[in-house]
Amino acid sequence: MKKNLLTKITGCIVCTSMLMGLAACGSQPQPSETAEDAESSAAPEAETTTDTEDTETAVVEANNETGEGVTLTIGVWADDESKRLEKAFEGVEEDLGIHIEFLKYPSDSDFWDNIPAQIAAGTAPDIISCTNEHYLQYIDQGLFEPLTDYVNSGVINLDGTWAKAMDAWKIDDVVYGIPYALNPGVFIVNNNMWEEFGLGDAYPTTWDEVLDICKKVKEEHDMAAWCLNIQEYHLTNIALSFGGGWDFGKNIGAKENADAIQFMIDAYKEGYIVTPTELGLGGDMDVMIQQSALFSTGGAWYQGGFAAEAPDIELKYLPIPKGGSGNGGGTCHSAALVALKNSQHPEEVAEAISYVAEGNKLYEAVVDVTEVIPANETYFDYYKEKVPALTELVGYLDNTTPFSYPTQSKKFADSLINMMQETMFDEGSSMTGQDIVTQLASEYGAQ
DSSP, X not given: OOOOEEEEEEEEEEEEOOOBOOSOSTTOOOOBOOOOSEEEEXXXXXXXXXXXXXXXXXXXXXXXXXXXXXXXXXXXXXXXXXHHHHHHTTTHHHHHOEEEEEEEOSSHHHHHHHHHHHXXXXXXXXXXXXXXXXXXXXXXXXXXXXXXXXHHHTSSOOTTBOHHHHHHTEETTEEOOEEEEEEEOEEEEEHHHHHHTTOOSOOOOBHHHHHHHHHHHHHHHOSOOEEOOOSHHHHHHHHHHTTOOOGGGTSTTOHHHHHHHHHHHHHHHTTOEEOHHHHTOSSHHHHHHTTSOSEEEEOTHHHHHHHHHOTTOOEEEEOOOBOTTOOOOOBEEEEEEEEBTTOSOHHHHHHHHHHHHHSXXXXXHHHHHHOOEESBGGGHHHXXXXXXXXXXXXXXXXXXXXXXXXXXXXXXHHHHHHHHHHHHHOTTOOOOHHHHHHHHHHHHOOO
């Protein structure tokens, strides 16, 4: 699709309150707060990408009645997301007669703030790209259109789609998204520092081994080796590696989760952990770039960040270490194409999603634009060829687990973060890992 014009659009709509508070710098994934209490506010500026030469002014809502065939609107907010989806949908108008326009929001929080009211008004985008982090609350609110019938009838073909990615988008046997990109959680080591510190050839495979390295670095270099960004993404990776996890609210109070959280609390109090907050930095990658820590949990986005900011630093991407009786492994982001409720053209939405899911442009753009693993296994080798530095991440996928946050995921995340910060930063706090998960389970646990 040829992009010739960006048309600015503004407008006022009713939106839901939601504050993005995530774990990340750069393009790292970021969690948001709740979107349950509606209140009025002004909608921010957005942009639509079209293939017309004419300049026009429109409100932020999508207008899919052009009088010239079917027009579908795709809601996006990140530049990289725009690029890979624009590439993916090239040719759809010529082949299917479906015109595509991109409605761009300034940020993901602006997007989610506006979407519920737009769906109610029938002015939301037809299609969005969404990850499997905080999606359950939107599914619970009925904002996503089920795609099960289109999958079962063969309108949308899932041949080659990695099974675990598909599982992340199937809730109670209902399909809510068609996955196209994967990003496993990993344990990232600054290999320059590792070699400078003379830490040997064996990298840690358990959290106990990580702790041994932390002790050595603390004693010999008087620094905290482990950067822990106190955000739900990182905390969930570690909980999963201990054999825990949230299981959509059914497993919050598990001993494995309590053990993982207590492990982090104890390591911090021993001086083995540094946080971005203490250094006045935005996220864990910032800490790692300035070499204020030896290792951190993270993802493939580190590769692009370091290439831009610290190209001389060599990174090692390792599996999340094992903790307690767990088998290691962490989270897996699964980005998917999602049909929003109240589209005026549901059949064409399914056809358009099928068009890109069955073609090669989407999966190649996932690799070429963002260096992320395609969700279609047929393209795993293409990823390995194009991104050799991250080849090993494909092998880590089988040991990953979806985030599986409870329905009130953003409130849950905020509570988890707040209690962890209070426990770690307040020297007088006596709260334990078990106290934290018990309280979280009482507030957000599912029956």
